[in-house]
Amino acid sequence: DAKTTQPPSMDCAEGRAANLPCNHSTISGNEYVYWYRQIHSQGPQYIIHGLKNNETNEMASLIITEDRKSSTLILPHATLRDTAVYYCIVSPGYSTLTFGKGTMLLVSP
Amino acid sequence: GAGVSQSPSNKVTEKGKDVELRCDPISGHTALYWYRQSLGQGLEFLIYFQGNSAPDKSGLPSDRFSAERTGGSVSTLTIQRTQQEDSAVYLCASSLVRGGAGELFFGEGSRLTVL
Numbered sequence: 001d002a003k004t005t006q007p008p009s010m011d012c013a014e015g016r017a018a019n020l021p022c023n024h025s026t027i028s029g030n031e032y033v034y035w036y037r038q039i040h041s042q043g044p045q046y047i048i049h050g051l052k053n054n055e056t057n058e059m060a061s062l063i064i065t066e067d068r069k070s071s072t073l074i075l076p077h078a079t080l081r082d083t084a085v086y087y088c089i090v091s092p093g094y095s096t097l098t099f100g101k102g103t104m105l106l107v108s109p
Numbered sequence: 110g111a112g113v114s115q116s117p118s119n120k121v122t123e124k125g126k127d128v129e130l131r132c133d134p135i136s137g138h139t140a141l142y143w144y145r146q147s148l149g150q151g152l153e154f155l156i157y158f159q160g161n162s163a164p165d166k167s168g169l170p171s172d173r174f175s176a177e178r179t180g181g182s183v184s185t186l187t188i189q190r191t192q193q194e195d196s197a198v199y200l201c202a203s204s205l206v207r208g209g210a211g212e213l214f215f216g217e218g219s220r221l222t223v224l
Contacts, residue, residue, distance in 0.1 A: 042217060043113075043202070043216050043218055044152065044200075044202075044213070046213060046214075087152075096142065096157050097154075097213065098154060099144070099151045100151050
């Protein structure tokens with residue numbers, strides 16, 4: 001009953017932009033898109049979230065398509081420390097977050 | 110530190126023994142969650158506490174699992190008669206408000222190994 005679909009793994013060269021896709025074709029009007037990441041042996045870390053509009057913070061940018069059926073997390077200048085599993089989650093703001101298997105991003109020198 | 114603190118960081122136990130895992134959330138955070146993560150898997154929601162409300166226990170896998178939160182702060186997850194399939198990293202998170210509307214802050218987790 002996964003609400004999101006993400007590629008299991010991606011590679012990115014250090015210094016380049018990492019673009020992580022997420023499909024959520026059954027998203028409801030009251031559901032947000034959240035991104036978390038989990039670096040090896042650590043607890044997950046919040047990155048960013050949005051509803052309709054694109055969002056940007058010091059860590060990343062979130063681009064949500066107009067129909068809201070997909071989104072892309074952009075790390076503008078990936079570093080080796082960005083190697084992690086990235087989770088895309090859709091959920092109403094009042095609900096417990098359900099984590100899937102995410103995308104393993106490997107940033108290489 | 111000001112983050113979520115969990116203890117023990119590692120616990121090895123024998124099948125059939127009871128274990129207790131502790132979570133100390135960020136001061137002032139009213140919401141507290143327990144998740145577990147088996148090797149190579151995503152996070153599995155276990156239980157959620159919000160203030161003085163009844164906890165959401167919908168994710169607990171069996172009646173061997175229980176949790177309490179005393180004084181709206183520290184929480185203890187108890188697993189009775191542990192089984193090998195209980196081996197996992199148990200993660201605690203807290204937030205100012207319920208759900209994703211509030212950013213979840215996770216602890217480093219407690220790694221449980223049941224022999």
